[in-house]
Amino acid sequence: MVLIKEYRVVLPCSVEEYQVGQLFSVAEASKNETGGGEGIEVLKNEPYEKDGEKGQYTHKIYHLKRTTGKWSSVSSFTSPITSTHSILFPHPTVKSQGLSSCLPLKAPWYFMKKPGMPTLTAEPNEYMKDNFFIKIETWHKPDLGTQENVHKLDSSTWQNVTVVPIDIADRCQVSSANVFLIPGSSQCNGQEVVGSLKCLLARYDCTVAVSAAVIGLKYLDMQQSNHTSALMQDYKPDEDPTKFKSVKTGRGPLGPAWKKELVSKTDCPRMCAYKLVTVKFKWWGLQTKVENFIHEQEKRIFTNFHRQLFCWIDKWVELTMDDIRQMEAETQRELEELRKRGEVRGTSAADE
Secondary structure (H helix, E strand, C coil): CCEEEEEEEEECCCHHHHHHHHHHHHHHHHHHCCECCEEEEEEEEEEEEECCEEEEEEEEEEECCHHHHHHHHHHHHHCCEEEEEEEECCCCCEEEEEEEEECCCCCCEEEEEECCEEEEEECCECCCECCEEEEEEEEEECCCCCCCCCCCCCHHHHCCCEEEEECCCCHHHCCCCCCCCCCCCCCCCHHHHHHHHHHHHHHCCHHHHHHHHHCCCCCCCCCCHHHHHHHHHHCCHHHCCCCCCCCCCCCCCCCCCHHHHHHHCCCCCCEEEEEEEEEEECCCCCHHHHHHHHHHHHHHHHHHHHHHHHHCHHHHCCCCHHHHHHHHHHHHHHHHHHHHHCCCCCCCCCCC
């Protein structure tokens, strides 16, 4: 069994703009996540052409330890090195694919061509063989996330897929989700407390939220304190789409009903990234917990990344693909230096 979820991220930009913005943001975010022996090592980033299909092939090594949080004991069995390969096809509606697995460096990767679509897969690793993998497949479509089964899964598989909408303007999905803050503390103000209440009312039943208010808005026992801390660290005012106004495009700030308003704004581009994430971790006693944990981290990454992408739009909207390729080459050299001598930094796991 595997756990499959489709994350839908709607953005106020075109698919063509997103292609540039995504590559720019990946390069910037990679630098923010690399240092002190951990982070991202780019082995290959080169043009790809096979059977008439053209794209960009990347092979990256993710050196992880701190980011696995309390699951470091599990990662010690699967290796703290994650190898990931992906191909991005630059078509008007784009499908990108990636597959990662915790592998020793010597484990080989190879291409497998399935009928109708190019797919990346990995030779089983020596620890868990084919019992552990993470596969991410993405379609970029010029719509508002309204298409069903865009990945063309068979009906039985699609019935077991959970669709998860991600709203980049929803603060509840970043720092306030599942958290109550004590009034008057240095970590919050009254508005944030109200925001936390609204999140709980929306996600759980009213009894839970009211009971929490009665006992003085203390932390609920739903989440551990390190999960709360990590989520609070995700929020950055300069990466908040509800506050950002683009000088070059005039887009933003995004209000609570921005997606509904976008329907009537024919002059404003729109697109949706349909990200199908398949996770398999077949390990007795741990499978459900680990697979859910991985999905929580994927959702967190997708949310933070696309909030950044939109708020950085003035930095990338005028760049060409030649500019991006030059930037990627410079970033590859910079990442190597940061990983060797920089300080450990970036995202740490939000433990469940």
